[in-house]
Amino acid sequence: MNLDTDGLAVIESSSLDGVVASHVIEHVANPLGVIAEFGRALRFGGKLLLVVPDRHQTFDAPRRATPFSTVLAKQREKTTEVDEASIRDFCQAIYGQPPIHPPKVREWHDPTKLDADRLALHRRRSIHVHVWSPEEFASLIVCSMLDGSTAWRLESMYFSDHFPDRTADEFAFVLEKVPLASPNKLGRQFVDAWCHSVLDDTAVDSVRLARFEEALRRDCAEAAINSLPLQLFAAKHAALGMAAAQDRNTSLEVELKRAQIRAAEAIARAKALELSTSWKVTAPLRAVRRLFR
Template sequence: MSTSPRDLIGLSIDGKVLEVGPGSRPFVVAPTAKVKYADRPVEGGRDKNFPELIGQPPGIQAHYNVDLDTEGLPQLESGSFDGLVASHVIEHVANPLEVIAEFYRVLRVGGKLLLVVPDRSRTFDAMRKPTPFSVPLAKYRAGVTEVDEASIREFCEAIYNQPPMHPREVREWYNPSLLNAARFVLHRRRTIHVHAWSPEEFASLLVAGMSEGAWLWRLNSMYFAEHLPRSQAIEFALLLEKIPDQGTRQEPRRFVEDWCEKAMDDTTTRPLRLLRFQDAMTRDGIDRQIATLPSMRMTARCKTEGRTNCEEQLASLRTELDTERAREKQARERGTTLFKSVSWQVTSFLGKVMSLVRG
């Protein structure tokens, strides 16, 4: 029996299930589940838009052709699914709050939503700033249905100024100096990482969305990158359960409490994650009584366990978080300075010349 966190979290999803964006490898769910697939058709076909995938297995045949940005899931009735899987999907959409709200709509009460998301600190997004809740909130309120040019440009600059990860032709599509109307259309077809989150920042987005009344979720389970084998350790996942609105307004608080308890119960999870969560919620403007729950829960757990240095440990973690934030900022600034420097541009140019010479 598999003990992979990916498989274990997926096997708890049963009944009538929808997977959005399955690619060529559908997510593992309960063997008794009845799964339907929804995906976005790409004008011109896969190989023309993704030459780096030529020769790879074809994608799963979709039961529903959908464009989450422009239409959501219009073919599907509200409350019609017991489970929904979206693996490496939500970071690509123009309006993530609208899409999560659409996922919420098509699930029945008690239905489960599995969101698997790349951890920005462990992918090519590491050089980018995290997406604060204010950005998707503004898009949600404006009814945005298309990825904006600024997001495409930011992503292309981040990708192009890193060691090559694509064939030469594909890499040049990301060249910021060559971006034009046709390239913007191309990147919307290919899709980009429009938004970038850490696990704590994404959990804060879910809490903030609940506070805004967009949805109501209970946290069922989760995993972080450190739970996965090193070769797969680029993502995190949250398994959410749709709950009814009982008018208590306590759901965001319960979500945060559950997140904290699960993190503290897991001996492989560093306590620093709780302060990162608190930091993200404070940045996102979540009510202070909710945003400060992580440090409060940590202190309460510490005292329950009979430890006497609780405040000192918390202060040490705050110092560590400040150091981490300063290091991230410095790394981004160094990266920007490096990529704009004359010496780097000359070295990059010479590298391209040598590549051409070698053929």
């Protein structure tokens, strides 16, 4: 099945309770078109799970995030094939890094050797055509609703923050299909849900709110979307996030100082014990006990 050309044509509209797309959306030529197709197949209340690589955690780190204006243009043009510019961008980023693939695979990404066969290979889903961080992808979803393309409610999400060793290279959103309504209302609800999920989860770095606000502002400007009230709403949450981050840092500093005080007190007690008469008198006894251990 080719999602760009066929979508989910074999599936009836509003017939599914759920769709899972794990490491899929970054490979397609027309992400908004594919997401809209997922929405078509879902009934109202149905869930869409999107698992996407976090560009900051993968070999995509040197690449610029795919802006909403780019994917919007591809949707309007009904793009069905990965363009050569995206392939070259990916290969340039991969080949310019320290080797992470076997030599043979690495050669596939040599931007100076992208002949017709290799371009065809990469068009068959071998590359990340699009790249995002969680904040940038959230902005994409909001902008798609402001554009009237889709209607979703954010049910839940996870980031690499939720893994203690921070080795996860992906993030995930669970979206619920909802009826079309005022784009600004849908966008505001999504922003509110996203921001509160970050603020209410102590495992998540609240600085993400500022990154989200920045991504939303950039996407709206590049796509000429008039959403100043929504951007101000996101900025308010970003300020709350920065305040929360500062409070968390202050709490950590207080705990560190308390630990330092407790350590100093323990050292002082140990030194006092060493200087005490009882410690000196019992020294021979302790030496004998050590002999019989």
